[in-house]
Amino acid sequence: MQYWINHNGVQSGPVDLDALKQMGLTSDAYVWHEGLSDWVKITQLPELQGLYEMTEAVAEVSQAGPVTAGQPITEFAQEASVENNPVAPVEQPQAPAGQPYQQQPYQAPQPQYAGPQPDEAEPCPPTNLVWAIISTVLCCLPTGIVAIIYATKVTNKYRMGDIEGAKRDSETGAWWCIASIVLGIICQPLVSALPVWLASMR
Amino acid sequence: MRRPLIILLVAALLLVLGLVYYALDPSSSTLFPRCTFLSLTGYKCPGCGSQRAVHALLHGDLAGAFRYNALLLIAIPWIALCLYAESRRTRNPRLYARLNAPLLIWLFLAMVLIWWLLRNIFNW
Numbered sequence: 257m258q259y260w261i262n263h264n265g266v267q268s269g270p271v272d273l274d275a276l277k278q279m280g281l282t283s284d285a286y287v288w289h290e291g292l293s294d295w296v297k298i299t300q301l302p303e304l305q306g307l308y309e310m311t312e313a314v315a316e317v318s319q320a321g322p323v324t325a326g327q328p329i330t331e332f333a334q335e336a337s338v339e340n341n342p343v344a345p346v347e348q349p350q351a352p353a354g355q356p357y358q359q360q361p362y363q364a365p366q367p368q369y370a371g372p373q374p375d376e377a378e379p380c381p382p383t384n385l386v387w388a389i390i391s392t393v394l395c396c397l398p399t400g401i402v403a404i405i406y407a408t409k410v411t412n413k414y415r416m417g418d419i420e421g422a423k424r425d426s427e428t429g430a431w432w433c434i435a436s437i438v439l440g441i442i443c444q445p446l447v448s449a450l451p452v453w454l455a456s457m458r
Numbered sequence: 459m460r461r462p463l464i465i466l467l468v469a470a471l472l473l474v475l476g477l478v479y480y481a482l483d484p485s486s487s488t489l490f491p492r493c494t495f496l497s498l499t500g501y502k503c504p505g506c507g508s509q510r511a512v513h514a515l516l517h518g519d520l521a522g523a524f525r526y527n528a529l530l531l532i533a534i535p536w537i538a539l540c541l542y543a544e545s546r547r548t549r550n551p552r553l554y555a556r557l558n559a560p561l562l563i564w565l566f567l568a569m570v571l572i573w574w575l576l577r578n579i580f581n582w
Binding site: 320379380383386390392394396405407411414449 | 475488491492493497504505508511527529530533536537540541544547548550554557558559560563564566567570574
């Protein structure tokens with residue numbers, strides 16, 4: 257399996273799992289491989305679990321601890337890279353570092369362009385604003401105005417990082433849109449047709 | 459597979475509605491629904507006149523459309539832009555986020571409410 261990495265805004269890849277382990281990624285890195293529809297946080301891939309924890313622990317120890325504590329770890333890391341070297345030359349000709357995206361053997365749409373930045377990894381949930389506006393202007397009901405207010409709540413919560421809350425408000429807003437369109441397009445003509453009907457019955 | 463079908467259905471519905479609103483004049487025909495808010499309260503709602511405005515618009519009468527419902531005419535470009543952003547929400551999240559900025563939405567809501575008030579005061 258080949259991985260593409262987006263770490264601190266820098267993209268790299270493709271690399272295999274062993275090479276990925278050498279990269280010293282932290283839990284804020286984003287990873288993509290074939291079969292994923294979008295970048296995911298490294299913490300979301302089960303096969304990479306523990307990897308970033310180890311590098312973070314190393315970073316913490318080497319930052320906090322004295323030089324003596326740091327040395328065994330760097331030695332360990334060097335050993336590990338030597339151990340993995342026999343594998344690396346086999347993989348590297350396929351993915352020259354200079355032009356990482358030119359030689360993809362299969363379709364990989366995401367890494368071909370710059371890729372979504374980490375802050376855009378999760379797009380804003382639908383605000384339903386268009387449907388709220390259409391139902392307000394055409395169906396003229398207070399329910400459309402409620403839907404507009406829910407649209408603001410979705411964007412507000414998304415900007416504050418509350419993705420779950422934004423998704424909930426997005427769904428509630430969608431129901432208000434459906435309600436106002438159903439009421440406006442089905443019930444309103446019925447109500448307006450009723451007096452005409454009653455008059456013709458007499 | 460589902461998305462093209464929905465788009466096709468919506469396009470067909472819009473075409474039929476467009477033909478109906480082009481052929482028949484809502485101000486003289488009794489086929490079209492009347493606004494419930496207007497018949498119940500005697501006051502115009504923000505959407506009153508939209509059907510006549512659409513009829514005028516389909517006949518190329520911009521001034522007439524503006525007279526029937528100015529809000530509709532102003533909202534159409536905005537709605538078109540929002541629809542475009544909506545269709546590219548995951549591919550172009552920035553445009554979507556910009557169009558859905560809370561400030562813009564509040565401004566639009568304020569515009570609707572002020573329009574509602576003014577049209578009943580000045581009988582627009």
